[in-house]
Amino acid sequence: MGDTYLKDGEGLRADPFDDLEIPDALLGSLQRHRVNLAQLVRNLHSAGVSEEQIESSVSVLVESYRQELLRAIRSMMGEG
């Protein structure tokens, strides 16, 4: 799935954060994360890591960051 999240080698195609309303204060952080995630995929490819391992690794990282992002948004909005 190495390229599933890639768009023109830069952004994420199937953006897993697309449905979230992101506060301005987090936009820069999220953009950096998108770039870093795409770079990881490229580097894993270059290092010869298997497609299967790349897919499982990136899925874990995307879901993990998404949960943390949701938690951060709720926290910033004073919702606990």
Added chain:
Amino acid sequence: MDTKLVDEGGRLAAVKRYEILDTAPEAPFERITGLVKAVMNVPMASVSIIDADRQWLKSCVGMADGDTPREITFCTHTIQSREPMVIADAAADPRFSENPLVTGPPHIASYLGVPLATPDGYNLGSLCALDTKPRDFNPGQIEVMKSFAALVTDELELRRIAQVDFLTGAATRRGFCLELEKAISRLVRHRRVSALLTLDIDHFKRVNDTHGHPAGDLVLRAIGVRLMRIARASDIVGRLGGEEFGILLTDADLAEAIESAERFRAAIEELVIESDPPLRVTASFGIAVLSPDCNSAHDWLATADHALYEAKRGGRNRCCVAPDYRTGRAR
């Protein structure tokens, strides 16, 4: 010359700003070290943070956690540079051949560490892959580690930003609870007492119902600003949710806590909030000095909230001290 690399004071201030030291293990970091171990095919991996005189591990796999004296750590070397540090054979490297981490447990034989750099250029610590056998790390693997390190920094950055409440500028509940946990740890380690105040704006629902939610937001913001202006530099103000705030008074005993609570209460009572019409509110306070019996932020907050409830029940716009857990008597 990269001045940030030699600005140890600035680096330690950055470590403090990220509020990560001595926090509990968290799944995102555990996942990253787990992936480093699997992808790099090493028996040990860690996210290390370098404090003034120690290395502390936010996450580790395949090795024991706990503090390590900074001077013997590999990572204290890693953070001196912008580039990854690779040690293919520690026993053959004069810097590390006699190092107790090489000659004894965890018997580090090879090391790859990537600095964890903040967006403003300070190295907080490093992401490490370690092996008990000598080995080299090829350029592709080093690039993969750099990517993983960037993701660790993303997670740290997300937490730092999320520690500030969007509306009031106070710490979020999460950030505030981290501070409470640290105060508990200070009591255990250094016998330093702290006190917690919780406060709830009286009849806040009435403000929202009568003047609308934008006016309610103005009230919350004004109170947050007022509390932070009055608080000492060492105190922490947090928004615990809704119209409830917390104030952590570090190194404060009961007498000081009562005096502070009364000062905060009076300041809110006197505050005129610019709105149309101008608004005035009061708040009720609960006071709980940290007790040796208390071992979690949750318990401490519950104790202060119990006193806050008493203040509400007693007529509002007042401060009440939490009863002693064991005797039920007022402290």
